Each structure stands twice: as C-alpha cells, then as structure tokens.
Amino acid sequence: MNINTIELIHGEGGKHTQKLIEDIFYKNFKNDVLIQNTDSALVNLPEGKIAFTTDSFVVNPIFFKGGDIGKLAISGTINDLTACGAEPVCLSVAFIIEEGFPMEDLIKIVTSMKETCEKANVNIVTGDTKVVPKGKVDKIFINTTGMGVVNEYEPKRIICGDKVIVTGTIGEHGTAIAVDRYNLKVKGNIESDCEPLNYLLNYLKNYYKHIKFMRDPTRGGVAQVLNEISKQCDLGIHIFEKNIPIREEVKAINEMLGINPLYLACEGRMIIVVDKEVYIDILDGLVRECNCKARVIGEFTSEYEFVYIENDFGGKRVLGELDTQILPRIC
Amino acid sequence: MNINTIELIHGEGGKHTQKLIEDIFYKNFKNDVLIQNTDSALVNLPEGKIAFTTDSFVVNPIFFKGGDIGKLAISGTINDLTACGAEPVCLSVAFIIEEGFPMEDLIKIVTSMKETCEKANVNIVTGDTKVVPKGKVDKIFINTTGMGVVNEYEPKRIICGDKVIVTGTIGEHGTAIAVDRYNLKVKGNIESDCEPLNYLLNYLKNYYKHIKFMRDPTRGGVAQVLNEISKQCDLGIHIFEKNIPIREEVKAINEMLGINPLYLACEGRMIIVVDKEVYIDILDGLVRECNCKARVIGEFTSEYEFVYIENDFGGKRVLGELDTQILPRIC
Structure with missing residues (x-):
C-alpha cells in the first residue's frame, strides 16, 4: 500500500x-x-x-x-x-x-x-x-x-425603480479558471474572487426591510441571475454598461476568448436588489464598512420585459439567458 | 443538441x-x-x-x-x-x-x-x-x-450481557452488486436489501430507554460495525454463527467469491444493541409488528476485548476489522 x-x-x-x-x-x-x-x-x-x-x-x-x-x-x-x-x-x-x-x-x-x-x-x-x-x-x-x-430577511416584491447592486468586480472566478485551464500567458494578476460572503449579513441585516432579493451569480454569471429575476417579477432590467465593475485584465482576456464576462461565474459576489429610496445608504455602507467594490449596475423598469444593457454611447442590446456552452466545470 | x-x-x-x-x-x-x-x-x-x-x-x-x-x-x-x-x-x-x-x-x-x-x-x-x-x-x-x-433517543453505555440484534438477513446488497457487476450465473433470486428503515422507529421508540446503540452495517458490513462498537465500549462481543440470519444463496455465492459476507454491505438492515432485560420483547416486536427477519446474533462480554465468532461446533475465531479490499463501489 x-x-x-x-x-x-x-x-x-x-x-x-x-x-x-x-x-x-x-x-x-x-x-x-x-x-x-x-x-x-x-x-x-x-x-x-x-x-x-x-x-x-x-x-x-x-x-x-x-x-x-x-x-x-x-x-x-x-x-x-x-x-x-x-x-x-x-x-x-x-x-x-x-x-x-x-x-x-x-x-x-x-x-x-x-x-x-x-x-x-x-x-x-x-x-x-x-x-x-x-x-x-x-x-x-x-x-x-x-x-x-x-434571521428576519425575506424576499419582497420588486417594483419599477428598484436598484441592482453587485458587491464587487465581476467575472474573476471564471476568468481565473480559464487562464489556468488553458494555460494562457497573460499579464496582470487574475485571481478567483471565491470567498465566503456571510460576513456581509452583519451589515446588511440593518437593511433587511429594504432588501428585496439576493443571489450569488455563480454558473451563468450576472446575466443569468438578472434574467431569472426579471422573469420572476415580470419587469425589465436596464443595465448601464459603464457602471459594471470589471477589471481591465478580465475584460481583455475575455475579449481574447470571445466570452462575455457577464455570463462568467463569480464565487465571491452577491447581486442585491434594493429599494430605490435607500440604495445610496446601502451602497455606501457596502463600500465603506464592508470594503466592497460595490456598484449600482442598473434598475428595474416596465419599459421592456427583459434584461437589456445600455452602452456608453446610448446603444441598447438585449442581455438574454445563457444559451450556449462557455466553460464547463467552472465550479 | x-x-x-x-x-x-x-x-x-x-x-x-x-x-x-x-x-x-x-x-x-x-x-x-x-x-x-x-x-x-x-x-x-x-x-x-x-x-x-x-x-x-x-x-x-x-x-x-x-x-x-x-x-x-x-x-x-x-x-x-x-x-x-x-x-x-x-x-x-x-x-x-x-x-x-x-x-x-x-x-x-x-x-x-x-x-x-x-x-x-x-x-x-x-x-x-x-x-x-x-x-x-x-x-x-x-x-x-x-x-x-x-426524538428522545440517545446512545447509552453498553455493559456485559447486552444483546446484539440484526434486523434481517445479511450481505444481500453486497452480493447483489457482485452478481450484477461480474455477471455471475447463479441460481436463486439474489436482490439488494436496500430500503429506507425509518418505519422501524415507530416501533422502536417504545423501547428507546432500553436501546443502547444503532447503526446500519453498510461499508464494512456487520463485522466492521461490531468492531467499532467493541472498541468504543471496551468490551468483547461474542457472536454465535448459527444465529446469523443469512440466505443459503448468499452463503454459496460468497464462498465461490471467497468473501466473508459478514464484511459485505447491507443497505436495509440495522444493528441494534439492547438491554439484556428486554431483548426478547424487542426482538418479538421486530419480527411480529415490523415483519423483520430479526435475530439476536450475539452479546457483549468482558471475557475478551475483541469480536469473536463461535461456530456450531464450539470453535471460536476472531472477527477483526476490515483490513483488505473486497468490493469497491458497493454504495
């Protein structure tokens, strides 16, 4: 033996x-x-x-x-x-x-x-x-x-104007896996974002009555989670491309791979849907108290019934459900 | 697709x-x-x-x-x-x-x-x-x-004289897997004993104060479970071979395979250690009310500090812990 x-x-x-x-x-x-x-x-x-x-x-x-x-x-x-x-x-x-x-x-x-x-x-x-x-x-x-x-938290009905917060830069886990799996020679320091997020609850619990939904964007990434929320609440989501927190290296590597990082798994980020009245307070606390690179990336709307993304020049495109195979065995 | x-x-x-x-x-x-x-x-x-x-x-x-x-x-x-x-x-x-x-x-x-x-x-x-x-x-x-x-049940200190009950015939799951895996041509109808046993609790709960230990003998079989109990309570266990419920086909196939069925997984049996004062009542109920082929297979003793088995002719041999590989991927 x-x-x-x-x-x-x-x-x-x-x-x-x-x-x-x-x-x-x-x-x-x-x-x-x-x-x-x-x-x-x-x-x-x-x-x-x-x-x-x-x-x-x-x-x-x-x-x-x-x-x-x-x-x-x-x-x-x-x-x-x-x-x-x-x-x-x-x-x-x-x-x-x-x-x-x-x-x-x-x-x-x-x-x-x-x-x-x-x-x-x-x-x-x-x-x-x-x-x-x-x-x-x-x-x-x-x-x-x-x-x-x-503890007290429960999901609530989402209405027009509610905001979508992401608690940090996106796509890093998926990108780190791709880099290591395919042995890509890239500059920069790409690391998985994987970490346990329960420490956030200590802060978020002060705002439970204003938090409407939370989900970690793993398989299928941010785009898939947004699509699932949109379907569940019968509202569209308007995403502002310029607000999406993403590292330049992650963008560059995914352009090279032909992958949209919005569909790539994060393993240490949370999507949080919050009341439009208090989103600034919540965001502020996530940044200051929890030390997150949190951003508001979009808001709910009744203008459309799907998820769409607006780029820096005002152009809009649909951000559909994940429908193709991108990277198996990411988690 | x-x-x-x-x-x-x-x-x-x-x-x-x-x-x-x-x-x-x-x-x-x-x-x-x-x-x-x-x-x-x-x-x-x-x-x-x-x-x-x-x-x-x-x-x-x-x-x-x-x-x-x-x-x-x-x-x-x-x-x-x-x-x-x-x-x-x-x-x-x-x-x-x-x-x-x-x-x-x-x-x-x-x-x-x-x-x-x-x-x-x-x-x-x-x-x-x-x-x-x-x-x-x-x-x-x-x-x-x-x-x-x-519900109320908890393991208790095992003492000399306590009895070991097995709730049905042994070794059938392991034998069924071996027959199917190696495509053995055998007579008889060998089937896995696999089934959920929670229905037994409805009866056993009447005797919780007299039940000292329960474990299902899966990997490592009856012999391994007995060894673990023996080590935990620092007592020997005297097993009577003639009392072990085992089907003739199971015996025959395992003789052919060179496997001791006492080490083979059961997936629908329970080993129950009971107070010597009431074991007959418990056994009787398992047989009549729960329709089990339950048997008392042995008892705890301070004569030795290990598990041993006595055959029909009074010969005794040690039944040690599982130490060799018999049948991987049994469960």
Whole structure:
C-alpha cells in the first residue's frame, strides 16, 4: 500500500478509512460535534426557519489562482445560505476521490477548507469519503451541504425603480479558471474572487426591510441571475454598461476568448436588489464598512420585459439567458 | 443538441439547466419547499436536536437487482438518520452526471428516488446538478444529505450481557452488486436489501430507554460495525454463527467469491444493541409488528476485548476489522 496516495482500501469503510478520517479530516476540521463519530451529526439549532442547501464541486483545475476546489466548496455553500439571509450554522462535506490521488494534494485541499471555515466561522460537522478506481472520476469531487438560520430577511416584491447592486468586480472566478485551464500567458494578476460572503449579513441585516432579493451569480454569471429575476417579477432590467465593475485584465482576456464576462461565474459576489429610496445608504455602507467594490449596475423598469444593457454611447442590446456552452466545470 | 442524452449545456446554469430541473426534478420531487427555487430551501423545523448526515453514492452498476443508485441514495441517508433515532425531515440531492448519459436512465433513477421518498414519507427540498465531460465521471454519482429530528433517543453505555440484534438477513446488497457487476450465473433470486428503515422507529421508540446503540452495517458490513462498537465500549462481543440470519444463496455465492459476507454491505438492515432485560420483547416486536427477519446474533462480554465468532461446533475465531479490499463501489 502506497502511503503517499489515496487507495481503494481508504474507501472500504474499514480501519484504513477510519485512519484517513482521523488523521486528515478530524485533525483539520476538529470540533465537538464532528468527533462524536455518529452516523449523523447531532446539532442544536435555534428555533425558527432553517435554510438548507447543497452543491457539488467538480471544478477543473482543482488548484487555481486565488483558490482551490476546497475553498470553493466551502464558499459556494456558505454563499447560497447568505443569499437567503441565513447565518450558516454547519456544513457537511462529502469527498469522491480517484484512486492514486496524491495525499499531499488532499491535505492541501483540506487545509484550505479548514481556513475558509475559520474565516466564515462555520464548522464541518459530518462527512463522507468515497474512493473510486482510477479513471472513474477526475481527481476529486466535493459536495458541501449547509444549514443556516434565517434571521428576519425575506424576499419582497420588486417594483419599477428598484436598484441592482453587485458587491464587487465581476467575472474573476471564471476568468481565473480559464487562464489556468488553458494555460494562457497573460499579464496582470487574475485571481478567483471565491470567498465566503456571510460576513456581509452583519451589515446588511440593518437593511433587511429594504432588501428585496439576493443571489450569488455563480454558473451563468450576472446575466443569468438578472434574467431569472426579471422573469420572476415580470419587469425589465436596464443595465448601464459603464457602471459594471470589471477589471481591465478580465475584460481583455475575455475579449481574447470571445466570452462575455457577464455570463462568467463569480464565487465571491452577491447581486442585491434594493429599494430605490435607500440604495445610496446601502451602497455606501457596502463600500465603506464592508470594503466592497460595490456598484449600482442598473434598475428595474416596465419599459421592456427583459434584461437589456445600455452602452456608453446610448446603444441598447438585449442581455438574454445563457444559451450556449462557455466553460464547463467552472465550479 | 441530442435530446435523448444529458449534455454539458445542462450543467451550465442557463435555460437548459432550468428546463432539466423543471421537466425532470421538479416534476418528480414536487413539493412546496422545493419549487420555491431559492438558493437554499427554507424549512420549518420543530425545536430540538437535529441530526444531519451526508453520503455520496458511486455504486457500480447503477442498476442492480432490487434497486438502483437512486433508491440506494435515498435509503442510505434515511438509514443514517434512523440510526440516530431521528425522524427524517427532508433531503437534499446533488447529481454529478457524465456527458452523454441517457435521459431515459436519469428518469428511471429519479422515478425510483421519488418512489423511495414516498415510501419513507420524506421530501427532497433542494438540489444541485453538475454535468462533466465524457470520461471524467463514471455515468452518475449522487449525494444525498438529510436532516432529521431526534426524538428522545440517545446512545447509552453498553455493559456485559447486552444483546446484539440484526434486523434481517445479511450481505444481500453486497452480493447483489457482485452478481450484477461480474455477471455471475447463479441460481436463486439474489436482490439488494436496500430500503429506507425509518418505519422501524415507530416501533422502536417504545423501547428507546432500553436501546443502547444503532447503526446500519453498510461499508464494512456487520463485522466492521461490531468492531467499532467493541472498541468504543471496551468490551468483547461474542457472536454465535448459527444465529446469523443469512440466505443459503448468499452463503454459496460468497464462498465461490471467497468473501466473508459478514464484511459485505447491507443497505436495509440495522444493528441494534439492547438491554439484556428486554431483548426478547424487542426482538418479538421486530419480527411480529415490523415483519423483520430479526435475530439476536450475539452479546457483549468482558471475557475478551475483541469480536469473536463461535461456530456450531464450539470453535471460536476472531472477527477483526476490515483490513483488505473486497468490493469497491458497493454504495
């Protein structure tokens, strides 16, 4: 048995599985609930509404600038809870690992998960590990499922004039993955924006009665989220191109790739729809208190029933739903 | 685009993903919470202790006698909750699908999941779908994560004389997988025992104060579970071979394969450790009221500190922890 790699025996459920769990998972994710080692984690939840969300991560490559599959898996599920105004309480983690996967890489991923959990102040309380023969999975896939407590926030009816805020520069996660996957030689420092966003709730909770909708623009990007909101509320959205926060390098690389970055995944950004009366206060706080490069990128309108974007010269074009394949395995 | 198969575009997060979710997942798993289509499902939980458990399923083959990967995924997670005395409240489901996977097979799997959920009276309230390029995953992997409410039951200190009950014949799931995978020509009707066991709680709850431990013997089988209990409570376990419920066909096939069925996964059985004072009542109820082929297979002892098995002629041998690879991808 090669001690430097994950072998099939690590997935058989016997003593080698137990040792892997103790040496790597318990050691890093250690907390009172996890180490009880029962079939299910036993968690005390405060009374009230619980948010529950799941995501599998199959990103390729597994290590990329600004993160790795582990950081992404923790951030992604935390952000889905955050989008519902839910404070994350705990996470489960399930690994599917390819036979022969380097132990060193697993440790790197687990360490990164641990650090991301610490940053977000969330515990991993239960898990699962499967090992499949070489060639039956591509390196490692991770599922994270999370529970959070919903505090007062709920989505509200969106009306004309409501504003769309994005909490930071867009398209960086997708672009970082493309650069690393295709080994593009580019200038500038493109990094994934992936990070857990639950820290924003501490500020946003002061404005819950003015926040109408939140969603993190992952697969399908900002454009897809806007289309989904537009359909749900039967209103158009008028986006101002000049207001979209986007780094010059991201623009340039995507022009080269022929990709519209509005369709590229962000993994550390939130789209927030807010009341037109208070949007300036909210924006101001996001910038000053949360240190975000937040911008108002558009507003709801009854003029059209779809999403459209106005460029610097007043030209308008439709920003439709994602309909083509751009970049598989982005998350 | 081939409408008979799953394509990469189904995983991009755009309108094809949305259509797949609506046409296949919502249609089958339909319930009020799921169709809200928010980033997280919002669930009202009763106050108290929550059990939380996750499992990924990578079984090969995906269809086997007595079940399929869908039925297995629902049953497996429900049984992990059941083992903690928790009534399942809701499940999440995350699919990782290989490009080119037949739509027809996905529908068969989803239908089977739906039926198993109905049988167990549990809803799927949130989900995720990823599609990866051909060759990057073997057909389909499914993660299910579940939440349940713990009702009064808690594990207790095991003492000498406590009895080990198994709720039915052992080794059938593992054997069914082996027969189908290796295309063995065997007589008899070997079927996986996979099924959700939460219905047992309705009966067992009358005896919670006498039940000391429960676990479903999946990977590693009955032998591995017994070893883990033995280690935890620092007592030996004396198993009587003649009491082990096992079908003749299962014995014969495993003799042929050189596998000890005590190490083979069951996916619809529970190991229950009970107070020696009332074990006959509990056993009797499992047989009569729950219609199980339950048996008392052994008892705790301080004579040794490990698990050993006594055969019909009084010969004893150690039943150690699973230490070799027997059958990967059993669940």
